[in-house]
Amino acid sequence: MxxxxxxxxxxxxxxxxxxxxxxxxxxxxxxxxxxxxxxxxxxxxxxxxxxxxxxxxxxxxxxxxxxxxxxxxxxxxxxxxxxxxxxxxxxxxxxxxxKRINKMNNHFIISGFGRVGEKVFEQLQNDKQQVVVIDEREEVFEQLRHKAYVIQGDATDDSILIQAGVERAKGLVTTLPDDANNVFVTLTVKGMNPNAQVVARAEKDGSEEKLKRAGADRVISPSHIGGIRMAMSILKPVSTDYVDTIFSSNNENYNVEEIQVSGHSSWHNCTIKQLDVRANYGVTIVGVKRGTQFIRNPAAEEVIQREDVLIVLGEQAQLERFEQLV
Missing domain, CATH: 1.10.287.70 (Helix Hairpins)
Incomplete structure (x- = not known):
């Protein structure tokens, strides 16, 4: 006192x-x-x-x-x-x-801080990303204002999105419980910043297609994913536990990273076998995205090309070292 x-x-x-x-x-x-x-x-x-x-x-x-x-x-x-x-x-x-938000670039915006939004926030924070939260509720503002960047307001309002720096943002995750609002936020964001990645929450079955037409790059249905995970937990509990250890926010040492092969990388035209990634760097390439093509579980003879996006699994320190070399 x-x-x-x-x-x-x-x-x-x-x-x-x-x-x-x-x-x-x-x-x-x-x-x-x-x-x-x-x-x-x-x-x-x-x-x-x-x-x-x-x-x-x-x-x-x-x-x-x-x-x-x-x-x-x-x-x-x-x-x-x-x-x-x-x-x-x-x-x-x-x-x-x-003032600090106005200086941000390539940050992420979360629209809505309910149960889904809170988990998104925790994951981005664990990944040491700059995050701005938008929520109308005063209790959310009071909860976050001493530990995060938060704006109290309606994310469907253009002025609120501008305050959050949407024109400079790398991406936005809209987790509002109402699908119509998520569609509106997606349209607005894509109109202000076409390059921003938008991940939208969908509750109703018919909303996924509408959100994609509105410009959402990814549409996630928490109930759909939750149902699949519950089924897998009872059918393949060990496999589910293993996947959980990879994506759990409590496991900061083990992670999955997307690493793009630079245009001047010496790895161009080398096979995974020649690079011997597992032995030399302690990480595993579990997938390769090449343009619109996705190569799952690539073979040892797969040739790495410039601008490939490698999906790599390993400990955080090894991943960071691997990314610098690539």
Whole structure:
């Protein structure tokens, strides 16, 4: 607790106790009447039902009231200052946050911070990505404002997306529970930044096609994926547990990375066997994306080409070293 509030409490308590016992002594009043007279005097209410009658009581009141008024004035000043400072501090924090967001490039935006949005946020944070969260609810803003970049507002509003830096963003994940809103957000984002990757949540069966027509690069149905995972958990529990260890946010040492072969890479026209990736780098190439073609479980004789995207599995330190070489 703020020390100033402690001082106010102590001073107020001491003043009321002194006034109460003072009136008991000089006016010979009961404890309750003395307490009543002290409180109405301190608060300058003055009901007049109980008043000091003796000269000693009047002198005591003349001393008590200025002291009490000073304490009350000080208390009101402290409370008012705290409210003003809090408002100013909050406004300053918002401006500081907006300045940092305005400097961001290639960041990610999350629209909606429900159960799905929260998991997306955790995964991106674990991957050390810059993230801006948009949510209408004040409790979400209060929850995140000290540990993340968050904007309180409606993601379907163009001005809110602009505040989040959508024109400079690398991608946006819209996790709103309403499919129509996700379609609207997708259309708006693609209109502002056609190069931004958009991943959209879909709840209804017919919404996936609509979201793709709106421009979504990926459409994810949590209920569909959840159903498949539950079925796989009962049919192939060991395999499911293994996949979970790879994608679990708690497993920071083991990961999957997408690594693009640069145009000047010495690996061009080399086979996976020649590179002996597993022995030399401790990672495994589990897939290759070449243009629109996806090569799953590539053979040892597969030739690596420039601009190929390699899907690589391994420990994080090994993946980072491998990416630098590629």
């Amino acid at each position: 703020n020390r100033r509030y402690i001082y106010i409490f102590i001073l107020s308590t001491v003043t009321i106790l002194l006034g109460t016992f003072g009136y008991m002594i000089v006016e010979h009043l009961s404890f309750f009447d003395s307490l009543w007279l002290t409180v109405v005097s301190v608060l300058t209410v003055g009901y007049g039902d109980i008043i000091p009658l003796s000269d000693e009581g009047k002198v005591f009141t003349l001393i008590l009231i200025p002291i009490a008024i000073g304490i009350v004035t000080y208390s009101l000043g402290v409370v008012a200052a705290s409210i003003i400072e809090g408002s100013i501090s909050e406004e300053a924090q918002k401006k500081k946050m907006m």
